[in-house]
Amino acid sequence: MRVGQRNARTDFPPLPAGEGRGEGEGVVPSQAGFKCSRTAQRTTLATTAGKFSINRRTGAWTLHDSGGLEVFRCSQLSLADAPPQLTLQLAEGEAIFGLGESTGPFNKRGLIREFWNADVLGHASCIHPSLRNLYVSIPFALSLREGRAAGLFWDNPARQTWDIGCTEPDKFHLRAASRVGGFQPPSVESSSTGTGSLYLFLGPTPAEVVARFTELTGRMPLPPRWALGYQQSRYGYASRAEVERIAREFRRRQIPCDALHLDIHHMDGHRVFTFGKAFPRPREMLAKLARRGFKAVAIVDPGVKDDPKFGVLKRGVAQRAFVKAPGGRRDFIGKVWPGKSRFPDFLNAPVRDWWATEQAAFQRLGLAGIWNDMNEPALFDIPGKTLPDDAHHECDASPACDLFSLAPIGGEGRGEGAALAIANAATGLVTRPTPSPSIPLPRWGRGKSIKHALVHNLYGSAMAAASRKGALLAAPDQRPFILTRAGYAGIQRHAAVWTGDNSSTWEHLAESIPMLLNLSLSGVAFCGADVGGFLDHCTGELLARWTQMGAFTPFFRNHANNDSRAQEPWAFGPAVEAQCRDAIALRYQLLPYLSGLFAEAHRTGAPIMRPLLWHHPNDPAAVACADQFLLGASLLVAPILRPEARVRSVYLPVGQWFDFWSGELYDGGQHVLVEAVPEHIPVFVRGGSVVPTAAPRQFISGAADPVVNLHVWPHGRSAFTWQEDDGESLGYERGELATRTIEFVDRAPRRELVLGATQGAWASRVQTWRIVLRSARRAYRVWVNDRRVEAGFEPNLGVCLFDVANAPGELRIKWL
Numbered sequence: 001m002r003v004g005q006r007n008a009r010t011d012f013p014p015l016p017a018g019e020g021r022g023e024g025e026g027v028v029p030s031q032a033g034f035k036c037s038r039t040a041q042r043t044t045l046a047t048t049a050g051k052f053s054i055n056r057r058t059g060a061w062t063l064h065d066s067g068g069l070e071v072f073r074c075s076q077l078s079l080a081d082a083p084p085q086l087t088l089q090l091a092e093g094e095a096i097f098g099l100g101e102s103t104g105p106f107n108k109r110g111l112i113r114e115f116w117n118a119d120v121l122g123h124a125s126c127i128h129p130s131l132r133n134l135y136v137s138i139p140f141a142l143s144l145r146e147g148r149a150a151g152l153f154w155d156n157p158a159r160q161t162w163d164i165g166c167t168e169p170d171k172f173h174l175r176a177a178s179r180v181g182g183f184q185p186p187s188v189e190s191s192s193t194g195t196g197s198l199y200l201f202l203g204p205t206p207a208e209v210v211a212r213f214t215e216l217t218g219r220m221p222l223p224p225r226w227a228l229g230y231q232q233s234r235y236g237y238a239s240r241a242e243v244e245r246i247a248r249e250f251r252r253r254q255i256p257c258d259a260l261h262l263d264i265h266h267m268d269g270h271r272v273f274t275f276g277k278a279f280p281r282p283r284e285m286l287a288k289l290a291r292r293g294f295k296a297v298a299i300v301d302p303g304v305k306d307d308p309k310f311g312v313l314k315r316g317v318a319q320r321a322f323v324k325a326p327g328g329r330r331d332f333i334g335k336v337w338p339g340k341s342r343f344p345d346f347l348n349a350p351v352r353d354w355w356a357t358e359q360a361a362f363q364r365l366g367l368a369g370i371w372n373d374m375n376e377p378a379l380f381d382i383p384g385k386t387l388p389d390d391a392h393h394e395c396d397a398s399p400a401c402d403l404f405s406l407a408p409i410g411g412e413g414r415g416e417g418a419a420l421a422i423a424n425a426a427t428g429l430v431t432r433p434t435p436s437p438s439i440p441l442p443r444w445g446r447g448k449s450i451k452h453a454l455v456h457n458l459y460g461s462a463m464a465a466a467s468r469k470g471a472l473l474a475a476p477d478q479r480p481f482i483l484t485r486a487g488y489a490g491i492q493r494h495a496a497v498w499t500g501d502n503s504s505t506w507e508h509l510a511e512s513i514p515m516l517l518n519l520s521l522s523g524v525a526f527c528g529a530d531v532g533g534f535l536d537h538c539t540g541e542l543l544a545r546w547t548q549m550g551a552f553t554p555f556f557r558n559h560a561n562n563d564s565r566a567q568e569p570w571a572f573g574p575a576v577e578a579q580c581r582d583a584i585a586l587r588y589q590l591l592p593y594l595s596g597l598f599a600e601a602h603r604t605g606a607p608i609m610r611p612l613l614w615h616h617p618n619d620p621a622a623v624a625c626a627d628q629f630l631l632g633a634s635l636l637v638a639p640i641l642r643p644e645a646r647v648r649s650v651y652l653p654v655g656q657w658f659d660f661w662s663g664e665l666y667d668g669g670q671h672v673l674v675e676a677v678p679e680h681i682p683v684f685v686r687g688g689s690v691v692p693t694a695a696p697r698q699f700i701s702g703a704a705d706p707v708v709n710l711h712v713w714p715h716g717r718s719a720f721t722w723q724e725d726d727g728e729s730l731g732y733e734r735g736e737l738a739t740r741t742i743e744f745v746d747r748a749p750r751r752e753l754v755l756g757a758t759q760g761a762w763a764s765r766v767q768t769w770r771i772v773l774r775s776a777r778r779a780y781r782v783w784v785n786d787r788r789v790e791a792g793f794e795p796n797l798g799v800c801l802f803d804v805a806n807a808p809g810e811l812r813i814k815w816l
Contacts, residue, residue, distance in 0.1 A: 071150035085175040100138025100522045106514035106626035115160040119378030122385035137457040138522040147618035151201035151209040157457040214605025218493035224479040225727030226700045229258030231557040236265035239278040259295040270338035273362040286366030293699035295368035303341030321351045324392035335381035346462035347395045359470030369481035375460040376486045389453035460486025464494035496526040504533030510641040514626045520607035528555025532567040540572030544579040548681045549639035551587040554608045585696045592692035599723040616653040634689035638682040645676040656687035656715040688716015704765030711772045719743040738762035755811040769804045776800035780815040
């Protein structure tokens with residue numbers, strides 16, 4: 001069992017050789033920051049962050065945080081048995097969040113959920129609340145007790161079942177279907193090899209827990225900036241002519257859009273990495289779209305058509321690239337969209353390299369992104385609707401290797417260390433340092449066969465890793481955009497995630513909020529749901545309300561099924577079109593704010609779309625809130641989730657809040673009733689916030705915004721990091737970026753906005769900061785670095801405005 005810490009580098013470092021092994025007490029030198037004591041039955045590790053204590057005879061253990069609060073108590077630990085399992089005690093009022101992608105309420109207490117990636121439509125007619133598993137499995141839980149957070153991650157990619165107080169209300173039973181063969185890293189001595197690793201994380205805040213979890217599993221790389229824009233899709237735009245017509249309509253109707261997605265209709269007989277006859281001269285088509293400001297994203301499924309004349313198949317066979325059937329002698333063949341197909345063994349590095357090479361040739365036609373679908377993997381013709389449990393992989397990696405859970409490919413994410421290894425009762429206390437990203441972990445190498453059931457949940461992540469590598473082969477210094485349906489812990493290092501085949505219902509609009517919030521708490525910051533719903537038929541009102549909400553979610557794409565009615569923004573007439581256009585245009589105005597949140601997610605793992613509990617864990621009403629969310633720290637979004645709604649209740653946490661649209665000021669700590677107008681959904685701004693915006697545009701180009709508006713709301717204080725880079729290349733990884741701290745303090749009547757000196761090698765492209773002082777009643781007297789500047793006043797809008805020329809040094813702005 002491994003225990004992750006609040007600060008992996010200082011709180012629980014590995015014991016020196018022989019330290020703490022004998023009877024009595026072993027103490028590490030004081031500068032190490034922790035104390036280890038041992039009695040006949042119990043070993044205890046104590047630091048300023050908390051205390052972990054394990055009974056070596058029974059395996060029972062407890063974890064207390066720095067305030068002395070017991071955050072986990074394990075009453076039963078049986079990792080050496082098959083199946084491995086443990087039981088935690090649930091405290092009164094304890095709430096459980098995370099679990100990756102999951103149906104049902106926001107708080108998962110009282111549910112049974114499984115981790116087994118599945119194509120939902122292979123098992124049910126639609127996603128519904130009683131489904132125990134979906135497309136993405138992340139066995140991570142964030143516990144909240146008395147306002148203090150802790151986390152748990154069981155790194156085991158076989159099937160897991162978590163009974164979170166359903167069978168026994170005060171017990172949390174965790175069980176894995178397998179001990180995962182040889183998946184325990186050789187650097188960890190344990191009598192229960194093959195269980196996967198159990199990590200515990202101390203807070204006390206949700207932000208600290210998620211920061212430590214993403215330090216372990218990796219953080220999202222920055223996507224290309226265009227990927228933050230609106231994206232349009234359908235299963236399927238069946239011809240080049242139809243795709244070009246859709247592109248013309250967006251530009252003619254002045255509806256912003258950055259990307260068009262090509263579903264399986266673009267292929268030649270569903271052969272991967274091909275264009276069919278309905279899409280002639282694809283290079284020309286893609287270049288034409290690019291000139292109009294559209295990026296093209298093509299779907300790529302793992303199934304390779306079993307056609308002996310198909311070049312991808314022939315090259316894959318020559319590479320021994322495919323998953324083996326039970327018995328391990330021949331390639332497994334199953335039916336998916338191409339008919340009989342073989343499935344690449346993405347768990348093997350040479351196979352990922354081969355796939356990346358095939359994809360790179362495809363992308364060089366002019367494709368800007370790759371969309372991985374059916375990668376649970378999904379099959380049509382066998383009862384389990386996936387690869388057989390005893391299909392064979394030739395693996396080169398374990399959950400604790402550089403591909404999946406720990407050291408990220410390319411060095412992205414994950415800090416140093418992160419764990420302390422603690423064996424169970426049979427071996428006493430044994431510690432080893434966790435390998436750092438610079439130290440290669442042992443690989444099994446080709447020829448080491450493992451059954452699919454033991455690694456099932458890794459398949460989608462492995463395909464996404466291969467896809468990201470392929471994108472980098474095609475354009476080595478361009479940021480890849482990979483979208484995936486399936487994944488495991490750490491998937492954020494390789495791809496954005498969308499929540500699969502939802503339905504065009506008001507219920508699914510509402511349920512997408514807790515699903516995206518829990519994905520976000522599980523490390524997947526770049527996520528979204530299909531706007532308008534995929535299955536069934538959308539209505540105009542539902543599309544408008546979903547688009548209005550989708551404009552505030554990290555991934556923003558409209559996608560519909562082949563037999564669903566059209567649901568492009570103009571499909572339901574001028575009124576709905578105007579509502580959708582305004583919502584999408586607002587998204588583009590907020591791009592500077594969104595870009596800052598993506599940069600923060602890259603640096604710290606913080607969600608972009610946040611539950612209220614992220615900033616208000618001690619507020620029971622905020623903790624329970626699942627029908628609204630925060631976009632960053634400043635914006636509170638309360639979607640309209642019922643048809644023909646005229647009002648809705650909105651909970652405002654403690655503080656002061658401004659209506660984004662009217663400027664009306666509200667005291668927090670209460671529910672307020674707000675009007676549900678057709679033109680927009682309720683949005684509130686936290687008092688003291690600074691929200692950067694830019695002029696609306698039709699698509700995101702490489703040109704920077706010469707003028708950035710800083711909307712400053714009174715009654716509070718805030719600070720954030722402004723970051724600039726080219727938005728397209730990997731230069732930010734080489735330090736080619738500029739950052740500055742922007743801080744606002746309201747000491748009414750005197751207020752001060754400070755733009756700190758610019759840091760970094762990138763030359764800022766902002767020419768002018770337009771300061772927009774909200775909730776103003778007059779033109780203020782303004783000083784910039786102690787020099788008076790003139791300010792205007794718009795009484796109808798209640799804003800005071802003035803411009804400040806950008807400069808690399810500190811800009812100190814005061815007004816009275």
